[in-house]
Amino acid sequence: MSDIQYIHGKQPHPREYRLIFRNVDRVGWDPSLHTYRNDGGYEQLRHALTMDPKAITDEVKASGLRGRGGAGFPTGVKWGFIPPNNTKPVYLICNADESEPGTFKDRYILHQDPHQLIEGMVISCFAVGAKLAYIYVREEFPEAAHILERALAEAREANLLGHNILGSGFDCEIHVHRGAGAYICGEETGLIESLEGKRPYPRIKPPYFPAAMGLYMCPTIVNNVESLCHVKHIIRMGGEEYSKLGTPRNTGTRIVCVSGDVKKPGYYEIEVGKLTMGELLHEVCGGPKDGRSFKAVIPGGSSAKIMRCEESFKIGKGDDAKTLSFYDLPLDFDTLAAAGSMAGSGGVIVMDDSRRMSWVLNNLNKFYAHESCGQCTPCREGSTWMRKITDRLVAGTAAPSDIDTLNSIAYQIDGKTICAFGEACSWPVEAMIDKFRDELISETSESNEGIAHSAENEAQRRFLQPSQS
Numbered sequence: 001m002s003d004i005q006y007i008h009g010k011q012p013h014p015r016e017y018r019l020i021f022r023n024v025d026r027v028g029w030d031p032s033l034h035t036y037r038n039d040g041g042y043e044q045l046r047h048a049l050t051m052d053p054k055a056i057t058d059e060v061k062a063s064g065l066r067g068r069g070g071a072g073f074p075t076g077v078k079w080g081f082i083p084p085n086n087t088k089p090v091y092l093i094c095n096a097d098e099s100e101p102g103t104f105k106d107r108y109i110l111h112q113d114p115h116q117l118i119e120g121m122v123i124s125c126f127a128v129g130a131k132l133a134y135i136y137v138r139e140e141f142p143e144a145a146h147i148l149e150r151a152l153a154e155a156r157e158a159n160l161l162g163h164n165i166l167g168s169g170f171d172c173e174i175h176v177h178r179g180a181g182a183y184i185c186g187e188e189t190g191l192i193e194s195l196e197g198k199r200p201y202p203r204i205k206p207p208y209f210p211a212a213m214g215l216y217m218c219p220t221i222v223n224n225v226e227s228l229c230h231v232k233h234i235i236r237m238g239g240e241e242y243s244k245l246g247t248p249r250n251t252g253t254r255i256v257c258v259s260g261d262v263k264k265p266g267y268y269e270i271e272v273g274k275l276t277m278g279e280l281l282h283e284v285c286g287g288p289k290d291g292r293s294f295k296a297v298i299p300g301g302s303s304a305k306i307m308r309c310e311e312s313f314k315i316g317k318g319d320d321a322k323t324l325s326f327y328d329l330p331l332d333f334d335t336l337a338a339a340g341s342m343a344g345s346g347g348v349i350v351m352d353d354s355r356r357m358s359w360v361l362n363n364l365n366k367f368y369a370h371e372s373c374g375q376c377t378p379c380r381e382g383s384t385w386m387r388k389i390t391d392r393l394v395a396g397t398a399a400p401s402d403i404d405t406l407n408s409i410a411y412q413i414d415g416k417t418i419c420a421f422g423e424a425c426s427w428p429v430e431a432m433i434d435k436f437r438d439e440l441i442s443e444t445s446e447s448n449e450g451i452a453h454s455a456e457n458e459a460q461r462r463f464l465q466p467s468q469s
Helices: 033-038 043-048 053-063 075-079 106-112 114-128 142-157 188-195 225-237 277-284 333-338 357-371 377-395 401-413 421-442 455-464
Strands: 090-096 130-137 173-178 220-224 253-260 266-271 294-298 312-315 322-325 347-352
Touching: 033 114, 033 142, 043 114, 043 225, 053 075, 053 114, 053 225, 075 114, 075 220, 075 225, 090 114, 090 188, 090 225, 106 114, 106 142, 106 225, 114 130, 114 142, 114 173, 114 220, 114 225, 130 142, 130 188, 142 173, 188 220, 220 225, 253 277, 266 277, 277 294, 294 421, 312 333, 357 377, 357 421, 377 401, 377 421, 401 421
Parallel strands: 090 130, 090 220, 130 173, 253 347
Antiparallel strands: 253 266, 294 347, 312 322
16 A cells, blocks of 8 residues: 555555555546546456356355455355245345444444445356345435446446446346435345335344345345445455454454544544554544543444453353453454454444443433344333433432333343343343443432432322322
């Protein structure tokens, strides 16, 4: 990247490895096809169209690429789930509904390098046999949708999209579909329901695994923006060479989005597992704000479990087990999972010692109570109950017993819903109580019977008390 100049103040940190973000904030760069092709764009598509489709899938499998949207599932393995005897049309969907709080990476790809995504999508379509693809864009990204429409029009005019692409005999079309502003549409089956024009109620898996029964009950591959962009680089480098980036089982690069109480919040592309949490926060992000110290971090977007910065973790089993401090944890999928949280969508939310954990939890609960689709009773009712309890907690009118009630509600949601939204809203509560129980209890009101003297509870008490008349 030494020959690339970046906008002053937005230069990559020396610990970054820019692959997907190579052109983001680049001097003289614009999202046009002309600029992209002058930089070698679509050469990987030209090469891919000469390959056997299965060979492309094999390269993606060899690369070890794991999905960058949240779950971290191996991309090539997902592609291989399409039934071998399938006779139905195959669809590809790009999930650009980037609505996980704390995550803000995909929008920069859409705004500044849309042709990278399009090239990755066409290659992926060729690999899985899809002739029609959709980019499902979050409603709050209106400018991104316009940029994508212009880029798709440019690609069609240049025969990089549409009929007989580059004379290869392969036909492929891509359409932009704008969502209506619902977090649940980030869940792949909820997204598919929305794309079909229905209420975005997630489907039960099994049997509705998208690769077998997706859009219009046809095999469908759903991948994240960042994941699809990696495909063109895998074709350029080869799967084996790509797998040398990052660490074993955690290959390639990924973009982390750091927000909150650090001196230098922003987006950083790093090799997976090559940077520790301490190096990210202190070296790359400049450490805590003056006079403050780090207290807690949510490492993978708001649905990931919170972690205390002073705790340590036992990673591994048997003789291979080792104890690591929070700051020594490598930023990879497996280590963060072993530490009790997850890498998720890469949204690193940082809190210093000025933050009240009750306020943080209430903020999260308000979001999830608002965004529940309402299909499953535990989530629909429980998310609202949790929000009401933390409303009281922030107001100082909750009882100490409310903390146990809050925990109980969270565990009654966890694992009891159709989609992972149940875990998304319950895990933050479970982890916050596990890590900060004493602090939360210290903010409750104290009474002989443990009843908070809020207007709501007082009215309830009077209603339940037998009449004296």
